[in-house]
Amino acid sequence: MANTExxxxxxxxxxxxxxTGCMAxxxxxxxxxxxxxTGEEEAGYGRGMHWIRVxxxxxxxxxxxxPEFTPTMCQQCGHAPCExxxxxxxxxxxxxxxxxxxxxxxxxxxxxCGNNCPYTARTFNFFDHEFPTPxxxxxxxxVTVRRRGVMEKCTFCVQRIHKGQEKxxxxxxxxxxxxxxxxxxxxxxxxxxxxxxxxxxxSQVSQIARSERRYQLLPELGxxxxxxxxxxxxxxxx
Amino acid sequence: MAADAxxxxxxxIARYEKEEDPRQHLMFDPRPxxxxxxxxxxxxxxxxxxxxxxVGILGLLVALLLFGAxxxxxxxxxxxxxxxxxxxxxxxxxxxxxWIGISHAGTFVSAILRVFKAEFRRPFTRAAELMTTFGxxxxxxxxxxxxxxxxxxxxxxxxxxxxxxxxNFRSALVWDFLAITxxxxxxxxxxxxxxxxxxxxARDRTEGWRHYFYMVLSLGWRGTEAExxxxxxxxxxxxxxxxxxMFSVHTIVSWDFAATQVAGWSSTxxxxxxxxxxxxxxxxxxxxILFVLRSTMKNMKYFIRPEHFNALGKLVLVFSMSxxxxxxxxxxxxxxxxxxxxxxxxMHHATGPAAWIWYTMLICNVAIPWLTLWNKKIxxxxxxxxxxxxxxxxxxxxERYTIIPLTLGYQRFPFNWGQYTPRLTEISIVLGTxxxxxxLYMVVSRLIPLVPVWxxxxxxxxxxxxxxxxxxxxxVTELD
Numbered sequence: 001m002a003n004t005e006x007x008x009x010x011x012x013x014x015x016x017x018x019x020t021g022c023m024a025x026x027x028x029x030x031x032x033x034x035x036x037x038t039g040e041e042e043a044g045y046g047r048g049m050h051w052i053r054v055x056x057x058x059x060x061x062x063x064x065x066x067p068e069f070t071p072t073m074c075q076q077c078g079h080a081p082c083e084x085x086x087x088x089x090x091x092x093x094x095x096x097x098x099x100x101x102x103x104x105x106x107x108x109x110x111x112x113c114g115n116n117c118p119y120t121a122r123t124f125n126f127f128d129h130e131f132p133t134p135x136x137x138x139x140x141x142x143v144t145v146r147r148r149g150v151m152e153k154c155t156f157c158v159q160r161i162h163k164g165q166e167k168x169x170x171x172x173x174x175x176x177x178x179x180x181x182x183x184x185x186x187x188x189x190x191x192x193x194x195x196x197x198x199x200x201x202x203s204q205v206s207q208i209a210r211s212e213r214r215y216q217l218l219p220e221l222g223x224x225x226x227x228x229x230x231x232x233x234x235x236x237x238x
Numbered sequence: 239m240a241a242d243a244x245x246x247x248x249x250x251i252a253r254y255e256k257e258e259d260p261r262q263h264l265m266f267d268p269r270p271x272x273x274x275x276x277x278x279x280x281x282x283x284x285x286x287x288x289x290x291x292x293v294g295i296l297g298l299l300v301a302l303l304l305f306g307a308x309x310x311x312x313x314x315x316x317x318x319x320x321x322x323x324x325x326x327x328x329x330x331x332x333x334x335x336x337w338i339g340i341s342h343a344g345t346f347v348s349a350i351l352r353v354f355k356a357e358f359r360r361p362f363t364r365a366a367e368l369m370t371t372f373g374x375x376x377x378x379x380x381x382x383x384x385x386x387x388x389x390x391x392x393x394x395x396x397x398x399x400x401x402x403x404x405x406n407f408r409s410a411l412v413w414d415f416l417a418i419t420x421x422x423x424x425x426x427x428x429x430x431x432x433x434x435x436x437x438x439x440a441r442d443r444t445e446g447w448r449h450y451f452y453m454v455l456s457l458g459w460r461g462t463e464a465e466x467x468x469x470x471x472x473x474x475x476x477x478x479x480x481x482x483x484m485f486s487v488h489t490i491v492s493w494d495f496a497a498t499q500v501a502g503w504s505s506t507x508x509x510x511x512x513x514x515x516x517x518x519x520x521x522x523x524x525x526x527i528l529f530v531l532r533s534t535m536k537n538m539k540y541f542i543r544p545e546h547f548n549a550l551g552k553l554v555l556v557f558s559m560s561x562x563x564x565x566x567x568x569x570x571x572x573x574x575x576x577x578x579x580x581x582x583x584x585m586h587h588a589t590g591p592a593a594w595i596w597y598t599m600l601i602c603n604v605a606i607p608w609l610t611l612w613n614k615k616i617x618x619x620x621x622x623x624x625x626x627x628x629x630x631x632x633x634x635x636x637e638r639y640t641i642i643p644l645t646l647g648y649q650r651f652p653f654n655w656g657q658y659t660p661r662l663t664e665i666s667i668v669l670g671t672x673x674x675x676x677x678l679y680m681v682v683s684r685l686i687p688l689v690p691v692w693x694x695x696x697x698x699x700x701x702x703x704x705x706x707x708x709x710x711x712x713x714v715t716e717l718d
Contacts, residue, residue, distance in 0.1 A: 045322055109386015110381075
């Protein structure tokens with residue numbers, strides 16, 4: 001059953017001028033996607049698991065400093081460096097959504113994809129992490145709980161994309177712009193993250209992505225990221 | 239009495255060297271066939287209590303350090319190793335590349351020197367080939383050890399399954415898997431072929447379980463003309479065929495890195511650079527092991543002489559220079575290319591907090607061999623060569639450490655720059671494979687003739703001292 005509504009090229013725009021670095025997106029992402037808490041010691045060692053992180057860089061000399069926040073997650077590259085290196089096809093390109101997906105049950109844990117991701121967007125389950133009660137009541141039934149030894153990363157909340165599409169199909173209408181919102185965009189109090197269908201030139205995300213403030217991360221690598229960043233306009237707090 | 243004969247040999251060789259007598263060379267110092275057979279068998283069958291204690295301790299260490307720590311890691315998670323994002327590969331992969339490098343020694347020394355008819359190779363081809371096999375055995379464990387889920391490792395192999403799923407042939411890891419399996423198989427056959435006549439020799443001169451053991455392994459070898467003809471043909475084919483396999487293996491190992499987009503890895507020069515490094519570390523390891531064999535096994539001083547250290551020392555010097563050339567090339571082109579990420583990375587290697595590893599690499603791989611190996615006296619001194627070659631392998635380990643975790647730690651986002659410290663589990667497993675290598679080598683050194691007797695005898699037949707007037711002139715007959 002070929003569904004035309006399934007061929008959306010999903011994309012995201014992040015306005016770094018609006019980002020306040022509040023980390024709401026990081027928290028929302030962890031709750032939505034069953035990302036485990038690795039604990040103080042592990043996180044301190046650099047093994048904290050996040051599918052999205054807020055990179056904070058300082059500009060200027062003290063005391064005249066300005067922070068710059070760049071929320072960074074998997075860029076869902078069109079030419080993804082992680083895909084060809086996996087020996088078992090655990091990291092694959094989804095034809096319907098045009099995003100990169102990780103097949104947790106297929107992953108053997110060579111971590112080659114993690115090395116080859118220029119955005120270092122992938123996180124690895126070094127141990128089996130428990131969700132202590134009552135935290136396990138928060139677990140999202142739509143998302144796999146990963147075991148140790150597998151790689152994982154941002155999926156653009158693919159479960160929400162599917163839910164939105166199913167709802168629209170049940171009601172016999174196309175998916176409306178802004179109907180599907182990933183957890184990070186939903187949680188962002190500054191509306192810095194906008195998500196939508198890039199193949200629809202009238203969608204909000206397409207319009208914003210045409211802004212002259214647009215840039216992409218590491219464009220010289222030719223990875224064709226699906227995430228566009230905005231920078232250089234008005235400055236909102238921070 | 240045997241001990242007397244041993245020290246007599248030493249003194250004699252020392253005297254020959256002083257007098258520049260051609261008999262200082264093994265090829266010009268023949269012994270009767272039967273005596274030589276007896277010497278090799280004696281070396282193989284003599285076991286001292288010290289030998290058994292060492293083997294016992296090594297076996298225990300392998301069980302504990304390697305399999306114990308690995309088992310514990312499988313039970314608890316790969317997190318017991320120190321790797322962390324973005325440094326996903328650490329000392330496991332470093333040691334993997336190290337062992338695959340060591341394994342180049344056997345083929346290089348044996349096949350290339352055989353093809354080029356370098357006569358000095360004769361007494362130690364087998365010692366080198368054994369290093370290939372055991373180096374691969376130790377190295378091939380690492381792709382399994384470092385997996386997050388080792389219990390499904392077979393998903394990386396092409397095998398028929400209900401879902402028609404193949405491994406991803408675009409992934410360098412699959413090439414790697416195929417290359418290493420090919421090399422392990424072909425190098426084992428290449429080790430076995432020249433072994434057959436020696437096994438038959440041992441079969442005819444032993445009793446009890448050894449007799450049966452060699453009877454099975456020697457495949458009924460009788461030494462007829464037809465058998466020799468076929469054996470030579472097979473060895474000839476394998477010697478030529480295994481050389482491209484050897485070159486391909488380390489090239490493909492280098493593609494694990496070069497085929498990525500990681501800054502500092504994505505380099506077209508990595509293939510030859512890795513091969514030269516592998517041969518440098520491999521030939522050095524041969525020298526290290528020859529010294530150990532010479533000083534621990536009976537009658538080895540007759541077979542392994544200063545001339546062999548001298549000849550291999552020259553090879554090491556040449557490969558140290560080639561390695562330095564590639565190293566320089568790598569820096570020059572990246573400097574010229576001007577890509578900021580790589581330039582910053584290379585600066586970090588030389589000036590960052592782990593710069594001591596970089597300097598260790600340069601001192602051990604370049605400074606030490608260049609300053610010492612030009613000198614024939616040093617090259618002919620087994621103890622000095624032991625120390626030098628050991629240091630070269632320390633340097634090569636440092637090279638791989640610089641290339642793998644230190645490069646991964648300084649990629650395009652300064653946000654998560656950093657280093658990683660190997661943890662106890664990792665260090666234990668690394669030491670465990672070193673113990674495994676020595677353990678296997680020690681056990682097999684008492685099971686098969688470590689010196690290819692027939693090759694030495696063949697060489698000695700071809701080398702004669704002819705009297706021309708009053709002086710003796712060395713003369714060599716061309717074989718085949």
